[in-house]
Amino acid sequence: MITLLLWPLLAFGGTAAGTAIPFGVVCVLHAIVVAPRVEGMLDRSLLLLAAALLFQLIPLPPSISGFIAPHAAHTRETLALAPMPRASWHPLTLDVEATAWAAVELMGVVALFLAARERFRLHGVRRITRAVAAVGFGVSLLAVAQAATSGRAIYWAFPTPFEGPLPFGPFVNRNHFATWAIMAIPLCAGYIAARADAHHRPLRHVNTRARVLDLSDDRTLWLTASITALLVALVLSLSRSAALGLGLSSGVTIFLVRRALHPARVRALLVATVLILGFAVSWADPGAVRERIAGSADAVWSRMTIWRETGPIVRDFTATGTGAGTYEIAMRVYQRSDRSIFFNQAHNHYLQLAAEGGLLLVLPFVLAAASFVRNARERLTSDRSGLWWVRVGAACGLGAVAVQSVLETGLTMSANAALAAVLAAIVVHKREA
Numbered sequence: 001m002i003t004l005l006l007w008p009l010l011a012f013g014g015t016a017a018g019t020a021i022p023f024g025v026v027c028v029l030h031a032i033v034v035a036p037r038v039e040g041m042l043d044r045s046l047l048l049l050a051a052a053l054l055f056q057l058i059p060l061p062p063s064i065s066g067f068i069a070p071h072a073a074h075t076r077e078t079l080a081l082a083p084m085p086r087a088s089w090h091p092l093t094l095d096v097e098a099t100a101w102a103a104v105e106l107m108g109v110v111a112l113f114l115a116a117r118e119r120f121r122l123h124g125v126r127r128i129t130r131a132v133a134a135v136g137f138g139v140s141l142l143a144v145a146q147a148a149t150s151g152r153a154i155y156w157a158f159p160t161p162f163e164g165p166l167p168f169g170p171f172v173n174r175n176h177f178a179t180w181a182i183m184a185i186p187l188c189a190g191y192i193a194a195r196a197d198a199h200h201r202p203l204r205h206v207n208t209r210a211r212v213l214d215l216s217d218d219r220t221l222w223l224t225a226s227i228t229a230l231l232v233a234l235v236l237s238l239s240r241s242a243a244l245g246l247g248l249s250s251g252v253t254i255f256l257v258r259r260a261l262h263p264a265r266v267r268a269l270l271v272a273t274v275l276i277l278g279f280a281v282s283w284a285d286p287g288a289v290r291e292r293i294a295g296s297a298d299a300v301w302s303r304m305t306i307w308r309e310t311g312p313i314v315r316d317f318t319a320t321g322t323g324a325g326t327y328e329i330a331m332r333v334y335q336r337s338d339r340s341i342f343f344n345q346a347h348n349h350y351l352q353l354a355a356e357g358g359l360l361l362v363l364p365f366v367l368a369a370a371s372f373v374r375n376a377r378e379r380l381t382s383d384r385s386g387l388w389w390v391r392v393g394a395a396c397g398l399g400a401v402a403v404q405s406v407l408e409t410g411l412t413m414s415a416n417a418a419l420a421a422v423l424a425a426i427v428v429h430k431r432e433a
Contacts, residue, residue, distance in 0.1 A: 001119065002131045004030065004112060005418050009135065009180070012154055013171040014414025020101060023414050024108025031111035036118035042371035042428070046110045049364040053103045056323050056360070057096060059089040068092075071316040078333045092360075093323025094330060102324035109417045116425035121432045125387055128422060129191045130219075133226040136184040140229035143169030143177060147236045168237055171413070178242030179410025181234045183397035183419050185246065186253070187426075188227050190393020194386050195220055240296060245404035253396040303347045303407065309335055310346050313355040321358035330355065345412075349405035375428040385431060394426040 008014030008023045038047070065072060069092055076094065077083055093099040116128075146154075146169055153159045153167070160172045168174035195217075234242060313322060313334050322330040328344040335343055346352035354362055380391055401411065401420060410416050 001030075001112075001116060001124070001128060001422070005128075005131065005415075005422060006135055008414035008418055009139065010170050012158070013176055013180075013416070014105075014418075015172055020105050020414045023418070024104035024106075024111075027108035027112040027115070027418075031115040034115040034118050036114040038114065040371070040375070042368060042375055043114065045364050045368035045371055046113070049361065049368055050103070050107050050110055052360045052364055053099070053106055053324050053357070056093045056099050056320065056357075057091050057103065059091050061089055065090055065092065069317060069320045072320075072322075075316075075322070075330070075333050079329065091323075092320045094326045095323060098325035098329065099323040105414055105417065106324070108414075109421045112418055113421040113425050116422050117429045120425055120429035125390055125426055125429075126191070128426075129187055129390060130223075132184050132419070132422075133188045133191070133223050136181070136188070136230045137226040139169050139177075140181075140226075140233035143233040144229075144236060147233075169233070171415075174237040175239045175241060175408050176410045176413050176416065178234055178237045178239035179401055179404060179408065179413070179416045180419060181230045181237075182242050182246040182249075182400040182404065183416070183423055185227055185230050185234070186250065186393040186396035186400065187390070187423060188223050188230075188393070190390045190396070192220055192223050192227075193389035193393070195223075197386060197389060240299070241404045241407035242400075244407070245400040245402070248403050249396050249399035252399065253392060257392055305337055306343050306347050307351060309337060309343070310348075310351055310355050314351070314358075317355070317358050319358050320360045321354070321356045324356050324361070327352050327356055345409045347407055347409065349409045349411060352409055372424065372428065379428055379430070383431070387431070391427050394423040397423050398427065 004023070004027060008019055011019040014020045014023060038044075062073075072090070072092065072094070076090070079094065091099075116124075142155075146156075146167065149156070150166060154170060154172065160167050166174070168177040171177040171180075234246075309331070310327075313327075313330050317330075327346060328342070331343045346355060353365060357365075376391075376395060380388070380395065383391060398420060401416075404410060411420060
């Protein structure tokens, strides 16, 4: 399972078909070997989501496709720059290859979630968390070195096919790296909190120096170093959406679990947070930070333009969408603003889901999300083991990326989707004796 997380991450975040498609296939094969239990509304809704995506690939007769997707034929003719035979059978998607790629990736992520949850029933949560911390430390150092050299080639050897922002670490986009980081940071922090509980001794009988020494073992120091490196890289990425997501989710999480925190530990948490953030911010370029903050209004305005021009796609393809992975293709027809820059993403994952999937994908997605929230609440309420804090950290990471997804589409990367699937499995898995 660690390999399934590491492979797409180091292979350019999983952007290439040569990485994403094998990742999906291997995850499905891994799930077949593990033979996870499929039970409950969450599992059924996830399988329904995968089936709905596959339905977009099935050729349909004109009478059916014209009824449920009346604007698809005209859009295809516009893209082809020539009339197309109306009697031909066509799938609902505008691009079969792009949707097939998305289908394989989605099935792989669902399979990884089911397999991880099955393995976590008995063991493996701490091991996978340590692996995420180790990988996060290494990737963060790579990202810092990449930022210092300002190179346009990933690993200083592979040029990116896109103009604009510099690549960041193994990702072609700094916001996509930030998506991975804001999921990994709370998970590692939750593991530190779990270790603190495991080493807990009555506070009134132990002085402060003894408590610090008790908690400062090699593993805790290693996890702290990993969090610090990830925060340094996150600050250097200058991702405003990630900062907003992590800050908001962390604040909500601390508020919700405040009763589980001893006042002395709250003070220690605040001191540690200030020190780590201070160290991370000291690496940032103050001028670049000010420039990013000053440009926030322009960024929001440009996103509103994209959202406004995505609206007609959602309206014309309300039932079925244009096909998973076809947003950029559909915008070749629907974009009306300056075409010197083409919109290849909606900068809002929920809006992009509505455009590419319509009600066909939105309804099972909403059902799966609601089922996950219900299951997560049950597990967090009933768990009394030392893994409770790890669950909390994983839930905080998923909350951070859910907030970021209002402004970005980082989960389209295989590496980010894989980590999200593992975090979801950590949150909702059911421990067995």
